[in-house]
Amino acid sequence: EVQLLESGGGLVQPGGSLRLSCAASGFSFSYYAMSWVRQAPGKGLEWVSAISGSGDSTYYADSVKGRFTISRDNSKNTLYLQISSLRADDTAVYYCAQDRFTSPGYYFDNWGPGTLVTVSS
């Protein structure tokens, strides 16, 4: 059974930083691209970032480019999101998701329960 579990969220001041982690199990982690998707309170879903299975390729939404860094450690089956220069509008539940490629396209197959990041002074 695929399991994803995020951690690292919390209350942070504007301009601060956090590192989110997503521990994966139940599948061959290095074979899959992974993504972070966030959801502000009471709002819809927003894709944030993605990384290839090897970690060689990374992708970012314009809203976080230059402030967020996605990475992975395949030896630890763990996905990371370093978030910095945080703003109030970064307040959200951050989900990690397993990307599943199909024909055509891809979808977000399995999701973790999410970790809440609150940016406030």
Next chain:
Amino acid sequence: DIQMTQSPLSLSASAGDRVTITCRASQNINNYLNWYQQKPGKAPKHLIYAASSLQTGVPSRFSGSGSGTDFTLTISSLQPEDFATYYCQQSYTTPATFGPGTKVVVK
């Protein structure tokens, strides 16, 4: 970025009703379209990929159709566990983008 819209944004229905949700893309996305269900306080759950292919384990009362810019999600006979918010998402280009969601509530 490709913009995704959904209609209606909210609908009230009763168990047993046939429910249809529409999703529209701002440009042609062929059938690079997925649907998700989300219940309050929970992570989204994937339902349909490639516009019309049902994810394993998803009940057959869910179906999807469409291609190009216009898509639909249909629930043939609404069950009590189907009251939730439904999102469409395109994977034709990066960034992946989601629709605003359609909340299905009890009439």
